[in-house]
């Protein structure tokens with residue numbers, strides 16, 4: 729049997745998309761900085777003009793899942809990172825925003841088979857959010873680590889599935905290969 733584990737090396741061929749909410753950008757820009765720092769120190773070129781990381785800014789956390797899902801569906805990325813800050817003190821619809829964002833981000837990953845990292849702080853106060861975005865620690869770094877780990881892990885898991893089940897299915901299937909590919913990817917998208 730095999731143990732699959734993500735790695736934090738050989739990152740030069742990985743591609744990431746980072747989606748960031750402008751709402752509470754005092755917090756989200758700090759999350760972004762730490763996330764970029766983490767990726768960079770693990771060998772990823774985070775330059776927006778480079779080939780490894782693309783960026784999108786959205787109005788608020790509520791819009792993160794839609795853009796994340798679209799990025800994931802493009803097939804261009806090994807992982808998508810969502811960064812946001814939902815702060816309870818500022819809104820009565822905190823519960824709606826935070827639950828929709830978490831469900832939406834989880835769905836984007838499940839529906840596409842691409843890791844979508846939940847980098848959204850949900851706190852009672854701005855002070856708590858800032859403490860997690862640079863004052864005490866910065867969770868942006870952890871989100872970068874999770875993205876690298878999941879990206880490298882999924883390459884292994886998908887590679888193994890391709891080599892075993894999917895290739896075996898091709899060998900024994902009467903369907904033309906392109907039809908099998910289509911049904912295979914449709915199957916992955918239905919959840």
Ligand code: INI
Pocket residue numbers: 749751752787788789790791812813814815816818819821822825
């Ligand atoms: N968006 C956030 O990212 N954080 C918040 O704390 C927040 N509050 O407080 O309302 C917030 N609201 C905006 C929301 O995400 C959408 O952008 C907006 O409702 C438009 O769809």
